[in-house]
Amino acid sequence: MLIRRPEDVPPITYKNGVQKRVVLGPQQGAPTFVLRTIDVPPGEASPWHKHDWEHEMFVLAGEGMAITEDGERPTKCGDAVLVPPNEMHSFKNTGTDTFRFICLVPTRGEDNP
């Protein structure tokens, strides 16, 4: 068994300040899917994109907007969110604090599993 605090995992930081931490995945002994945390700074967003695998997410802190081709929906701490395969999506921080969520993907969906 492995117990990790996300804050102890070195982040991958993107140009807009979004940070990803790959917390649990194949490198830790998990064969099927990968648990990452994503931190979105106020005013910033994750990329507008799609892929043929799902996201299963859980919002840990802050508030934001879940954006799809069907429109925008507010999401906040305590929400579970499913992005099904092949759906365009982006998550924007609309609050004043960090918008942090867990985001899981199948192993093939993570560049740094």
Place this chain on the structure above:
Amino acid sequence: MLIRRPEDVPPITYKNGVQKRVVLGPQQGAPTFVLRTIDVPPGEASPWHKHDWEHEMFVLAGEGMAITEDGERPTKCGDAVLVPPNEMHSFKNTGTDTFRFICLVPTRGEDNP
């Protein structure tokens, strides 16, 4: 996209009062893995068992003990926990409030996906 609050999902309640909610999975359009929440009442525990798939977990509230054949380790809100395949495990609530965690499994690991 689907946004759900776990508290809006009807629970499956076991004899010892442990409750499981299947929040995101194949019935919601996710093909690969299933996001459940588990609530363990004070003094109670999840079953001592093993299986050939992994658990990826994230503790949302409370505190407990992660028990394996190698011993016991305390775990609390904010911890990510990996139980690799084929490892005996149980999670016991050692606090005074509900011990709540997210627990993900591959689709074949959930009876009510």
